[in-house]
Amino acid sequence: MIAVRELTKRYGTTLALDHLSFEVRPGVVTGFLGPNGAGKSTTLRIMLGLHHPTSGEALVGNRRYARIRRPIHEVGAVLDADAAHPGRTAFHHLACLARSNGIGRTRVTAVLEQVGLASVAHKRVRGFSLGMRQRLGIAGALLGDPAVILLDEPVNGLDAAGIRWIRSTLRSLAAQGRTVLLSSHLMSEMAVTVDHVLIIGRGRLLEETSMTRLRDRFERDVLVRSPGAAQLAPILTGLGASVTATDDGGLVAVGVDAPTIGDAAAAASIPIHGLTPRSATLEDVYLEMTSEAVEYRTVEERTARP
Known part of the structure; x- marks a missing residue:
């Protein structure tokens, strides 16, 4: 389980997270939603030890990420689809990750097959489309067969077949009892992917509910x-x-x-x-719920009602 407790983060005078608390449980796909600037990426980075909170804590399995001895075996994450070095092949990128974490090359081959990149395993990443790089990032997240999966905007760049694939993959991982947290600002995509939603705005939790209850309420x-x-x-x-x-x-x-x-x-x-x-469409509901928490908008957006 992931537990975020009273998480606060300041960057100078900017309050990015404001006493944010929630839990993400195994067995369901949880959507982490909010407009740009809501604090989603900051929260994920704190979970992974890339940023330090001003106060509060984010725990994975009752531990801070920095205290996990072999994190790739427990937490798989994709925060940036462009993380792989463009001069490496897909296979060598994953092989480096595998070797540094005591994972054999047979697992590299297996995850490349799982994400649909086996046919381009020995091509350099610089020639990959954004969708292919997304798949490579997900392969890296799955490499250690972790119990927790964290993905930030994983459908960016995927075509229709790729989006369907990521949906089925995430649901399969959750069905295996894993904890799956999927960050996005696109309610339309989350509506057909996630079971449970966490909606934040200006660093605060606005809503936590199941997708079914959210539909029924409106x-x-x-x-x-x-x-x-x-x-x-x-x-x-x-x-x-x-x-x-x-x-x-x-x-x-x-x-x-x-x-x-x-x-x-x-x-x-x-x-x-x-x-x-x-x-109301779930997108309408989402826009209405987050209308006061949007960081950037035009004059037309400020005067229009969702």
Whole structure:
């Protein structure tokens, strides 16, 4: 498990993290979300001992990263897809990591196969696309077969097939009981990848919940299609719903769910041609939740509402 406790980080007069606390548990893919400048990368760097906190702590398996004797065997991380030396081949990059951590070359071959780079293993990294470098970084993270995986914006540069691959890979790792933390600012991608979300803004935790609960909380209304809309509207109003007619003869009901509408229509012998529960998109929800925590925005963005 990863435990972040009252983590605070200042850079001069800038407060990057403000008493941030959360836990990341094994067995699920956890999304670490927030706008640019929210403190995501700073948090990950403190977890990996690259930055020192002003106060508080970040623990991996009840230890600070610096106290882990062979960290690559316990924590796999990708913070920068361009970390590999461009003059090395993919195989030699991983072989160097493996040798310095007592890992055999057969494991290098295995992870290159796992991330789909076996056919280019002996090509130099300078010729790799961003998506290929992302895959190489993930190969390095998996090299020591660690129980904890930390990835910062891992879908950058991946094509559609690569994005599908990283989704299935992360879910497979979580299903094996590993702890998987995925940092991003893209709610649209996280919506189909993660099980649990941590949303931060200006260095503070704004929300911690499951993706399912986040979806359920923001159901907005039900669109009703019926030739008896005029008769159905007062019935729904009597159930406490707010009902509005659409231009094409439908009804929009707020405050009552689709099964209740269907039961009420059936009791009154009113035919129903369609019941469509409608929710805010998760991207809309995310933008609304983080609107006060965005660091940089244009005049139009400041005056527009999510």
